[in-house]
Amino acid sequence: MNNADKKRVLREMLFARRFEERCYEAYVERNIGGFLHLYPGEEACAFGVLEAAQPGHDYVITSYRDHVHAIKSGSDPRHIMAELFAKETGVSKGRGGSMHLFDLAHRFMGGYALVGGPFPLAAGIAKGIQMQGGDEICICFLGDAANNQGTFHESLNMAALWNLPVLYVCENNLYGIGTRIDRSTAVVDQYQRVAAYNIPSAQEDGQDFDLVHEAATKAVAHVRSGKGPYFLELMTYRYRGHSMSDSNAYRAKTEERMWSGRDPVIILRDRLIEAGDLTLDEYKDMDTAILDEIEDEVIRYATESPEPNIADVEKYVLAENDPWVSGGVH
Amino acid sequence: MAEMMYWEAIVRAHDEEMANDPMVICMGEDIGVVGGTYKATSGLYDKYGETRVIDTPISENGYTGLGIGASFLGVRPIIEIMSVNFAWLAMDQIFNTAAKVRYMSGGQLQAPVVIRSPGGTAHQLGSQHSARMEKVFMGVAGLRVVTPSSPRQAYGLLKSAVRCNDPVFINEHELMYNMKGEVPDDEYFHPLEGSEVVREGRDVTLFGYNISVHWCLQAAAELSKHHGIEAEVIDLYALSPLDREGIRNSVSKTHRAVIVEEAEPAVGVGAEVMAIINEECFFELDAAPVRVSALHVPIPYNHALEKAALPNANDVVTAVRGIFGV
Numbered sequence A: 001m002n003n004a005d006k007k008r009v010l011r012e013m014l015f016a017r018r019f020e021e022r023c024y025e026a027y028v029e030r031n032i033g034g035f036l037h038l039y040p041g042e043e044a045c046a047f048g049v050l051e052a053a054q055p056g057h058d059y060v061i062t063s064y065r066d067h068v069h070a071i072k073s074g075s076d077p078r079h080i081m082a083e084l085f086a087k088e089t090g091v092s093k094g095r096g097g098s099m100h101l102f103d104l105a106h107r108f109m110g111g112y113a114l115v116g117g118p119f120p121l122a123a124g125i126a127k128g129i130q131m132q133g134g135d136e137i138c139i140c141f142l143g144d145a146a147n148n149q150g151t152f153h154e155s156l157n158m159a160a161l162w163n164l165p166v167l168y169v170c171e172n173n174l175y176g177i178g179t180r181i182d183r184s185t186a187v188v189d190q191y192q193r194v195a196a197y198n199i200p201s202a203q204e205d206g207q208d209f210d211l212v213h214e215a216a217t218k219a220v221a222h223v224r225s226g227k228g229p230y231f232l233e234l235m236t237y238r239y240r241g242h243s244m245s246d247s248n249a250y251r252a253k254t255e256e257r258m259w260s261g262r263d264p265v266i267i268l269r270d271r272l273i274e275a276g277d278l279t280l281d282e283y284k285d286m287d288t289a290i291l292d293e294i295e296d297e298v299i300r301y302a303t304e305s306p307e308p309n310i311a312d313v314e315k316y317v318l319a320e321n322d323p324w325v326s327g328g329v330h
Numbered sequence B: 001m002a003e004m005m006y007w008e009a010i011v012r013a014h015d016e017e018m019a020n021d022p023m024v025i026c027m028g029e030d031i032g033v034v035g036g037t038y039k040a041t042s043g044l045y046d047k048y049g050e051t052r053v054i055d056t057p058i059s060e061n062g063y064t065g066l067g068i069g070a071s072f073l074g075v076r077p078i079i080e081i082m083s084v085n086f087a088w089l090a091m092d093q094i095f096n097t098a099a100k101v102r103y104m105s106g107g108q109l110q111a112p113v114v115i116r117s118p119g120g121t122a123h124q125l126g127s128q129h130s131a132r133m134e135k136v137f138m139g140v141a142g143l144r145v146v147t148p149s150s151p152r153q154a155y156g157l158l159k160s161a162v163r164c165n166d167p168v169f170i171n172e173h174e175l176m177y178n179m180k181g182e183v184p185d186d187e188y189f190h191p192l193e194g195s196e197v198v199r200e201g202r203d204v205t206l207f208g209y210n211i212s213v214h215w216c217l218q219a220a221a222e223l224s225k226h227h228g229i230e231a232e233v234i235d236l237y238a239l240s241p242l243d244r245e246g247i248r249n250s251v252s253k254t255h256r257a258v259i260v261e262e263a264e265p266a267v268g269v270g271a272e273v274m275a276i277i278n279e280e281c282f283f284e285l286d287a288a289p290v291r292v293s294a295l296h297v298p299i300p301y302n303h304a305l306e307k308a309a310l311p312n313a314n315d316v317v318t319a320v321r322g323i324f325g326v
Ligand SMILES: Cc1ncc(C[n+]2csc(CCOP(=O)(O)OP(=O)(O)O)c2C)c(N)n1
Pocket: A065, A113, A114, A115, A116, A142, A143, A144, A145, A146, A147, A173, A175, A176, A177, A242
């Protein structure tokens, strides 16, 4: 990947950062309701992996911390913000919310709220790919604490057994809400746990886009070549609380400071500056343009969009006019 | 019309649907090489191979979720859960994903899976193999629930369920797999909604489903022969959604209702049908509706205790006699 491409990625990562920060404000302004889980600090994970894959062609599935994965899959940020604002123009028509973004056209197969729920769904999507005979893969991003669910073991076993084209990416931010990983998990290195299923795996620094991209390129090539599943663990950190009500009281300030010093956006920025391919002024202009875009395009679109029609509350429960309900068409 | 057994009817439906559409697969524990605990998938493994007739590990939530994920891409999985008691382990994926994904994605994704499982109690299988769970599935929006009372329904309901774009739970019965009945020779798709009048009558309506339809028919014969009471028997093969119109029509004619369910009474089919009667035709009633249910106990192992815990045709007769005071 050349530095022109990396500059594009830097802009996308900074956009994701500012998008999430603006969500925080919109929540405080009460334009976003419910649960809201933000991604700042972890950007290099989604961008490093998906730059190595083919978003929009490959299938992506994840948890409730899903805004940035949807954006990188190709979803229009305006439609994502509209979803958070519970509008009819949202990606899920205002029925899903922050934790349930879906965008089938871009093969973003959803955000799911049950910890560990997507593990078997991803294996199933991979089974579907296998049956259709395409060259897509399914990429499943989940947190570290999700690996203590039974679905982790059940799905890894089946994925290995049936050689399914699925890449599991563990975004290890060291916490499941307020419980630090060594207090919940007997084996702290997650990539070691999958050895039980003969699945190849790697652990990588999740703050450095270049390193993630390199590790993910290998992982994606493995899965796409038909060799079966792969597990990639990325060591990362979330800068905000687990969700909006969380003050991070359980984390040591020294730990937080250490990770703040390893900001994925800044690491990539400084590397480009050092290489002479970016100036600090250029970066600041980029930032200003992003902030304007988010305000003028994204927030404005979400604000001006209509709410769903209340008369449609029972729509989408079951298929509409399905002929087989009445015994088919003869 | 050929006579066949309930399990044979299920095999036939699988076979026709798998021949019709290469995206139809079936999966479950011991369904492939062994052919299924109740033979309901026998012969399919040899015919369609291990990529479409999949012996799964004993991971109910895992393989149900896998089937659901595959269905997002147009695969049509028929998932057998060996016993409905084990379906508790798959509730996360059934309720949290299959039933909700169409809604929460604003209509973009759908989960056209079929989940089949024997419910009901057999003989002395003990508490952990005797659950009746139809009431649990019925209570959740986004899921269809059907329950065949005959080989014809077992065949036709599965055929329609495979083609329908909604997730469908099919509640079968361990004691019915060897039941014989006529199944049309021609391909037949049974409606997934509605109800069937299996015996016409004017005095009282007996509502049954699955095995309790047969208790209702036995009771109706007895009531006619010995008490001059002509009972109408309605087969509620669709438990979700329930057939409000069919319930209203029959009760408006007979003015009396007994609901017969194999499960415990609390939050069950009887309670739901009674609520529908209240809402639809309360002023047509000549007597308070009655439900005949199991006792509110885990099912015991001891045969006499087990019998005492479960309803039967005699209980239905007693309930109707109580209504008429005869
Ligand atoms: C089945 C289930 N149990 C509990 C919860 C509550 N919960 C939500 S997120 C979370 C922690 C998950 O941590 P991790 O998988 O590491 O992801 P992260 O939030 O750190 O990205 C918990 C316990 C849930 N949503 N689902």
